Structures are given as C-alpha cells and as structure tokens.
Amino acid sequence: MRYLHTMVRVTDVDQSLDFYCNKLGLMETRRIESEQGRFTLIFLAAPGDQPGAAEKAAPLMELTYNWDPEEYSGGRNFGHLAYEVDDIYATCQALMDKGVTINRPPRDGRMAFVKSPDNISFELLQKGESKAPAEPWSSMPNTGTW
Ligand SMILES: C[C@@H](O)C(=O)SC[C@H](NC(=O)CC[C@H](N)C(=O)O)C(=O)NCC(=O)O
Numbered sequence: 001m002r003y004l005h006t007m008v009r010v011t012d013v014d015q016s017l018d019f020y021c022n023k024l025g026l027m028e029t030r031r032i033e034s035e036q037g038r039f040t041l042i043f044l045a046a047p048g049d050q051p052g053a054a055e056k057a058a059p060l061m062e063l064t065y066n067w068d069p070e071e072y073s074g075g076r077n078f079g080h081l082a083y084e085v086d087d088i089y090a091t092c093q094a095l096m097d098k099g100v101t102i103n104r105p106p107r108d109g110r111m112a113f114v115k116s117p118d119n120i121s122f123e124l125l126q127k128g129e130s131k132a133p134a135e136p137w138s139s140m141p142n143t144g145t146w
Pocket residue numbers: 007009037039041062064066
C-alpha cells in the first residue's frame with residue numbers, strides 16, 4: 001500500500017490555485033472535469049514530489065471543486081497537511097510578501113502554520129535542524145492558537 005493524495009473541497013478555483021500554486025508553490029499535474037458529476041478535480045504536487053516516469057506516484061493534493069455551491073464547515077477531526085521546506089524563514093517571508101497570514105510564526109526556527117482560502121491548515125516544517133532564532137520571527141505573535 002502507498003499514500004496517494006489528500007482531497008480537500010474548495011469553493012473558488014482561481015483563489016485556490018493562487019494560494020496553492022502562486023503562493024505555496026505547488027504545481028498542477030492533472031485536471032479532471034466531470035460534466036456528469038458537475039465537478040472539477042485538480043491534482044497538485046510539490047516541486048520536490050513531481051511524479052517522475054520512473055518513480056512511484058508522488059504524494060499529491062486533490063482539490064475538488066463542486067460546480068454547484070456548497071457550504072463546507074471544516075470537521076474538527078481534520079488537522080492539517082504538512083510540507084517540508086528548505087528555509088522556514090525565507091518561505092514565510094515569501095508567503096507574507098504575497099499577502100498570506102502566518103498564523104503560527106516560526107519562532108522556534110522550525111514550524112509555521114498558514115491557512116488556505118478555505119481554511120485548510122498547512123504546517124511548514126524546516127528540513128533538517130531547526131534554524132537559529134531570528135527576528136522578526138522570534139517576537140511575532142501567534143494569530144492561531146499554537
Ligand atoms: C479521482 C479520485 O482521486 C477521487 O477522489 S474521485 C472520488 C469522488 N469525487 C467526487 O465525486 C467529487 C465530487 C463530489 N461531489 C465530492 O464533493 O466529493 C467521490 O467519490 N467523492 C466522495 C468523497 O467522499 O470523496
């Protein structure tokens with residue numbers, strides 16, 4: 001058995017692709033439009049997870065957009081998706097520069113949290129050792145509850 005993807009439902013394709021691709025840096029690998037089911041599926045991979053021909057399928061996100069509007073209230077049982085980053089400070093700075101709120105700043109040089117337009121929580125974890133404490137991150141307040 002191997003992990004394939006995590007599916008989240010989104011309410012706006014353009015807003016979602018702006019967050020997931022332009023801001024978070026994921027790349028669209030496949031899209032399925034279902035006229036009969038009245039939905040669109042968009043598969044996204046992280047640059048480090050690009051499905052290569054010879055490699056196993058990459059762990060993906062699957063965005064589901066239902067053409068008929070629905071209300072989605074995030075189940076308390078869902079937590080977050082986590083991505084490993086090469087530089088947690090540079091990643092958070094780039095996200096902030098693009099208007100993303102860092103709900104849990106990387107005060108510890110290791111972990112940060114942001115949210116998608118549909119309030120899906122993403123954990124960003126520093127690859128390898130934690131980075132040394134650095135301003136402004138060390139003194140930034142949480143907007144989340146972490
Ligand atoms: C392609 C494969 O990875 C799928 O996940 S298809 C699963 C299928 N999805 C849909 O029908 C999308 C539209 C539907 N209205 C929805 O919002 O899910 C499905 O069986 N979905 C049900 C589910 O609980 O995921």
